[in-house]
Amino acid sequence: MNDTTVAEVAASFRELYGAGPQGVWAAPGRVNLIGEYTDFNEGFVMPLALPHTALAAVSRRTDGVLRLHSADIQGPVVELRVDELEPRSGSGWAAYPAGVVWALRAAGHAVTGADIHLTSAVPTGAGLSSSAALEVVTALALRDLYELPLTMAQLAALAQRAENEFVGVPCGIMDQTASACCTEGHVLHLDARDLTRHQIPFDLPAQGLRLLVVDTRVKHALGDGAYAQRRAGCEQGARELGVRTLRDVSAAQLPDALAELSSPTVRDYVRHVVSDNERVARVAALLAAGDVRAVGPVLTEGHASLRDDLRVSCAELDLVVDTAVAAGALGARMTGGGFGGSAIVLLDEPALGPVSKALTSAFEHADLAAPRLFEAVPSAGARRLA
Ligand code: ADP
Ligand code: MG
DSSP states (O other): OOSSOHHHHHHHHHHHHSSOOSEEEEEEEEEESSOOSOGGGTOEEOEEEEEEEEEEEEEEOSSSEEEEEETTSSSOOEEEEGGGOOTTOOOGGGHHHHHHHHHHHHTTOOOOOEEEEEEEOSOTTSSSOHHHHHHHHHHHHHHHHTTOOOOHHHHHHHHHHIIIIIIOOOOOSHHHHHHHHOOTTEEEEEETTTOOEEEEEOOTGGGTEEEEEEEEEEEOTTHHHHHHHHHHHHHHHHHHHTOSSGGGOOTTTHHHHHHHOSOHHHHHHHHHHHHHHHHHHHHHHHHHTTOGGGHHHHHHHHHHHIIIIIOOOOHHHHHHHHHHHHTTOSEEEEESSOSEEEEEEEEEGGGHHHHHHHHHHHHHHTTOOOOEEEEOOOBOOSEEOO
16 A cells, blocks of 8 residues: 555665665554544454555664654654653654654663654544554564564554653554554454453455545544543543443443433543443454444444544534445444544445445535545554565
8 A cells, every 4th residue: 555665765765874774664554443532441442454554664773863754744854862862852743753762762672773764655643543653663663673572562552652651642552552463354352451452354345345434634623632631531430430440331330320420521421431342342243243234333323422422523524424324334433533534434345436426525515625535454563574
């Protein structure tokens, strides 16, 4: 899916830094099938990796210098010193890879510098985790070059720490784990409490099905503060219920739990988290039983919960879901943090044309820029390419 090849990214590295890289690595973006705003509640998620990846050409250095360049950003090489990296010190896009170096060093790994050239085919800010792809590709490259004894799951945790503490974005563990640990042809069933992972076969074409990603190409500014606010609301709910996290409330306990909560807003958030955890379990059971078509309505139900209870959807995402379902899709929902970004649509293969057409014309009628549509083919997680 990357138009840029390994040879091209290596050639750009050579041009920038004067010698070829010691290796080239890839890490994908992701979409989440079901389980949204559940990871930081120690609940369940079910992402799949996209064919779109971030590529990194990297060499190690021994002089404490970290040089960073992105082919996708106008600007010169960013040069930093590894022993001067400070959390939340800014530096724009470079904070993502620099944060990974910081997190590795903070965990006691002697990373003494690197030259890094990045390029990514993951759309940025579209809810497809371009940031996690950037972090994970950097983490994997440094692990290999410095021969660090770290598993993919440990790399994901370090990448999350980089984003939380160095960049300053309070994301959960899903995005980095998806980029690091997904496998081709599967969705990843992740327990965000103990980080247990199960790869569940997700062969849509075998069932005559397709999963469409619809990038609305809008991002509402509201999103940043809203995430932290939802998080705080969930934590308040857990506190009032006397549980460690909302993961500890089962669907059967939900009615009693709701009756105990004082704030209507918190009640709505709790209803979303508990019900979405239950939807992940339901989807896992449907996939295990081979009934993939029945996943569709569960997705649409999840969207209604994100829209009405958690209130993180927006008009454009609702338009995608309503239009797709009306045009014959099996189900649809927003994916990722919301307030814009992308939705996913599950459909029978013959519905691909009509649904795509309906979406394009609905956006046109609403005076919106055309959405970007592409198929989500469950792809491999991070790996070394050369
Ligand atoms: P998402 O992860 O959903 O795409 P984020 O806001 O979390 O959105 O991350 C997007 C940010 O990641 C960009 O603003 C930029 O700083 C960084 N980023 C992503 N891809 C690239 C790239 N190819 N080159 C440089 N920076 C990138
Ligand atoms: Mg991100």
